[in-house]
Amino acid sequence: MTHSTTRSRWPGLIFLFVTAVGWALNWPAMKVLLKQWPPLFSRGVAGVAAALLLGAIATAIGENTRISRQVMPRVVLAACTNVFAWMGFSTLSMKWLSVSEGALLVYTMPVWAMLLAWPIQSRRPTRRGFAALALALAGVVVLLGGHGIAFDAGKLAGIGFALSAAVLFALGTVVARTAVPVAPVTLVAWQVGIGCVPMVIAGLLFEHPDFAALKANGWAVLVYMALVPMGVCYLAWFATLRYLPPEVASIGMLLVPIMGIVAAAIALGEPLGAREAAAMALTLSGVGLALRRPDAPSRGE
Template sequence: METPLNPLRGYALLSATAVGWALNWPLIKVILRDWPPLFARGLAGLVAALLLAGVARAAGEDLRVPVRALPRLCFAAYTNVFAWMGFATLAMTWLRAGETVLLVYSMPLWATLFAWPILGVRPTRTALTALGLGLAGLVLLVAGPGFSAGPGTGFGILFALASAASFALGTVLNRTAPPLRPLAAVAWQVGLGSAPMLALGLAFEAPHPGALAPAGWAAFAYMVLVPMSACYVTWFATLRALPAPTAATGMLLVPVLGTLSAALALGEPLGWRELAAMGLTLGGVAIALRRA
């Protein structure tokens, strides 16, 4: 039986996980300067899946998947990786990193909506308040004069919201986890979700691997080693030390730090509109998470 970690160490692990995932958002924009989105994310995911599988084996986890669990595992790979990561990366082709991360991290709001028709969970006044706050923040973000303007902006918004909605739908429908240990399950999900991304990228994006600049290679290495590998290890350690609602609410640091780091590293605008949208959206998400 595993010995629970102490809460202080849990908060340290939670902070490390949030920072590791947050810094990935502006770095994806660096990679997208030279590589197309599906190819970049799919290749990084496959490499990360191999690393996670190695860590899982070293930890004594069994990587074999029962046949009966394959449909559930494939669906989780679609919602949690292919749609969540793939659509979000496509969105960043047209949107700024800070805008994308705020739109994508609205997924608890959509989970509240999906839970009503699918699970019969009627939204309470608290849930409706959370939904109203979150949607007001999203409207303020996308309707303001400082939002990304371009011929593909609408596609960017749609892909970002599709990413959030897909993850939320997976959260509602994947009520039972695959019968695998945590790292083994993530390794399979990342691998199964990334393989079709890479295949589509090779088929339709015509990537040039040698086009990636040194800064892009550094960002790619970070994406593989930290957010797609090490952060999953620290995340599961966090869940052993802290209650799940506390850990989930702590993940709201990701869009906050992602937006701030994008402003510092990429020079993206960060004015009253962005801050107000962040406060409204994440306030609603925080209420939804605490209620869940």
């Protein structure tokens, strides 16, 4: 790597760090908000506000914010998997799981994408891929099995929602084989809006939020969720991809669950000991292995 290439990557690394920190802090922040408002309604309100903000930014920078009818089905599919399932189900899982449990389960997504590519794209996993699966699952077993394997109904629901978020996001990634021909900020605004409006509706119909229950720290978290994870971080992520290869940026995002778990331990007093450290090392090693792109296929792979 030349000196100029190294220097040109520095902005990408800075944008990547901003993205990772913003998304990581959102995990313990969600736990604070869920004590006052229900999960779907909370995430939906923050998402709709973020979509309006992103739409205003897209207009300000001169993007065409209209989407053609031909492209809209792909945008809706992406909104269902990348927003409604990913954001909605991961937030629901936080009702029953700790940040360490939820974050590690959700960030197994690249492993499921590798497995789903087998039947959908006829891309059989390599030996490295199966090793990645084994490492990731071993980490999950270490984390969830620390207090025995018997789970109550709430714990099972949390695990189910977290894994559903990971698998459905992975499915959306595998199915969307080509980029949607829409300007980047506009695309995120539409996806977040389409994915979050149903959360608000479902929250009003089934969760019955108490509007008066939101305290000052709850309002602060709600504003943070709208501005930072769904606003600043998405813009920083697109900036990251202008400087770094996608596989490098994706591996760098493994910082998110690590920083989220540490932040939850500091801010919420959640456990962070040898078991959590071992689970992080195993699971994230597996995810990193799944994300790694080999330079050339080896024999037997």
